[in-house]
Amino acid sequence: MVAGVTGVLEASGLTKAFGELLVLDGVDxxxxxxxxxxxLGPSGCGKSTLLRVLAGFEEPxxxxxxLDGVRLTGPSPDRGMVAQAGGLFxxxxxxxxxxxxxxxxRRSPAQVAAVVDELLTATGLDGFADALPKQLSGGMRQRASIAQVLANRPPVLLLDEPFGALDAQTRLRMHEWLRxxxxxxxTTVLLVTHDVEEALLLGDRLCLLSGRPAKIVEELPVPFGVHRGRGVLADPDFVRLKAAVLERVLAA
Ligand SMILES: Nc1ncnc2c1ncn2[C@@H]1O[C@H](COP(=O)(O)OP(=O)(O)OP(=O)(O)O)[C@@H](O)[C@H]1O
Ligand SMILES: [Mg+2]
Structure with missing residues (x-):
C-alpha cells in the first residue's frame, strides 16, 4: 500500500464525450x-472509457x-490498470x-527479485520466468498481466474484462485464483465485465450500467460472503440473482 492511502475510488458526475458522441452520462x-x-454493462456502452477516465488516461x-476524497488529474501509481488486451511487453x-x-x-535489485519471485509463485508461473509472452497460454498471460500491475502494489486495481477471452473453465479457475x-x-478493485456470473462471483458489490451513453441504472450488494468459490454457482439464491441481473442487463 502507498503510505496514507486507503483506496476509496469515486467517480462523481463523470461525463465523457468524444466530439458529438456522448459515452458517459453523469456516472457516480x-x-x-x-x-x-x-x-457490468452491455458491449460498447462505455466501460473501457470509464476505466480509462478513472485511471487518468482520459480527461473527463x-x-x-x-481517491480518498482527493480529486485526481492524470495517471498516478495509486491506480494500476490492466487493459482489455493485457499489458505485457x-x-x-x-x-x-x-x-x-x-x-x-527504483527499488533495489534485492527488492525487485523478491517481488518478482513472489508473483511468479502467486501466478503459478515459476517455470516460465524466462518465457516471452507469446510462449504463454491465454490464461497464463492474463495472470501475468495482473501480476505485472500488482508488482507496483497499487491500492486500487482497475481490471477491464481481464478474463473475457478465456474459455469458461479457465475463467472459473482464474476467478478462484484472483480471489x-x-x-x-x-486492494480496492474495480472490475469491468459484461459477464454476469463473473460480476457476481468476484464482486462484493455490483453496479449496472445502461447502454451508451452509460449511466448507473442499479447498484446492489452481492450477498455470498468473501470466501465464495465455484460451489456458489449451485446456490439457488445465486442462480436467482444471476437470472434477475441478466434480465436487467438485457433491458439496460
Ligand atoms: N478514443 C476514442 N475516440 C472516439 N470514440 C471512442 C474512443 N474510445 C471509445 N470510443 C467510443 O466510445 C464508445 C464506448 O467504447 P468503450 O470501448 O468504452 O465501450 P465498452 O463498453 O468497453 O465496449 P466492449 O464491451 O466492447 O469492450 C464506443 O462507441 C466507441 O466507439
Ligand atoms: Mg471495453
Missing amino acids: LQARAGQVLSV TSGAVL PWLTLRDNLAFGPVAS ALLAERP
Whole structure:
C-alpha cells in the first residue's frame, strides 16, 4: 500500500464525450477500500472509457475522479490498470515484465527479485520466468498481466474484462485464483465485465450500467460472503440473482 492511502475510488458526475458522441452520462460510483466493485454493462456502452477516465488516461468532459476524497488529474501509481488486451511487453521475458514497474520506481535489485519471485509463485508461473509472452497460454498471460500491475502494489486495481477471452473453465479457475490473490493483498478493485456470473462471483458489490451513453441504472450488494468459490454457482439464491441481473442487463 502507498503510505496514507486507503483506496476509496469515486467517480462523481463523470461525463465523457468524444466530439458529438456522448459515452458517459453523469456516472457516480464508489469503489470501497479493500472491496471488489463489479461494473457490468452491455458491449460498447462505455466501460473501457470509464476505466480509462478513472485511471487518468482520459480527461473527463465534466465531473471528477477522487481517491480518498482527493480529486485526481492524470495517471498516478495509486491506480494500476490492466487493459482489455493485457499489458505485457512482447519483447520482454515474464521475469522482466514483472520487474518493469519495481525497477522503474527504483527499488533495489534485492527488492525487485523478491517481488518478482513472489508473483511468479502467486501466478503459478515459476517455470516460465524466462518465457516471452507469446510462449504463454491465454490464461497464463492474463495472470501475468495482473501480476505485472500488482508488482507496483497499487491500492486500487482497475481490471477491464481481464478474463473475457478465456474459455469458461479457465475463467472459473482464474476467478478462484484472483480471489485468493486479493485475499492476501487487500486492494480496492474495480472490475469491468459484461459477464454476469463473473460480476457476481468476484464482486462484493455490483453496479449496472445502461447502454451508451452509460449511466448507473442499479447498484446492489452481492450477498455470498468473501470466501465464495465455484460451489456458489449451485446456490439457488445465486442462480436467482444471476437470472434477475441478466434480465436487467438485457433491458439496460
Ligand atoms: N478514443 C476514442 N475516440 C472516439 N470514440 C471512442 C474512443 N474510445 C471509445 N470510443 C467510443 O466510445 C464508445 C464506448 O467504447 P468503450 O470501448 O468504452 O465501450 P465498452 O463498453 O468497453 O465496449 P466492449 O464491451 O466492447 O469492450 C464506443 O462507441 C466507441 O466507439
Ligand atoms: Mg471495453
